[in-house]
Amino acid sequence: MSKLVEEFNEYRTRMNEVILSKDNLVMKRLWNLDTNTYEEGALDKKTKEMLGLVASMVLRCDDCIKYHLGKSYELGVNTQEMYEIFAVANIVGGTIVVPHTRRAAEYWEELQAGNS
Numbered sequence: 001m002s003k004l005v006e007e008f009n010e011y012r013t014r015m016n017e018v019i020l021s022k023d024n025l026v027m028k029r030l031w032n033l034d035t036n037t038y039e040e041g042a043l044d045k046k047t048k049e050m051l052g053l054v055a056s057m058v059l060r061c062d063d064c065i066k067y068h069l070g071k072s073y074e075l076g077v078n079t080q081e082m083y084e085i086f087a088v089a090n091i092v093g094g095t096i097v098v099p100h101t102r103r104a105a106e107y108w109e110e111l112q113a114g115n116s
Contacts, residue, residue, distance in 0.1 A: 005111060
């Protein structure tokens with residue numbers, strides 16, 4: 001696994017544990033709702049992750065983008081599909097999304113390089 005991917009995953013895991021350890025009911029429910037949203041339903045998990053990625057890019061949340069890139073990779077999204085996802089996000093979000101697309105492309109390359 002690449003250093004970039006490893007650092008992100010370790011930080012996310014560590015801070016999620018800190019937040020959830022405070023036993024705040026609203027935060028626990030929010031995490032549960034998020035988890036259940038991306039479970040298999042009328043839409044498959046892969047489609048839901050692709051939707052989450054587009055939304056995250058349009059909202060310009062780099063941590064969210066990295067998370068959804070990782071999940072999309074795990075679920076078998078290929079590079080051609082990924083660049084169509086990037087295209088949708090840029091059309092919907094406008095040119096302000098371009099810098100996030102650059103970082104997303106870098107992270108996507110790292111996911112592929114670290115798992116080859």
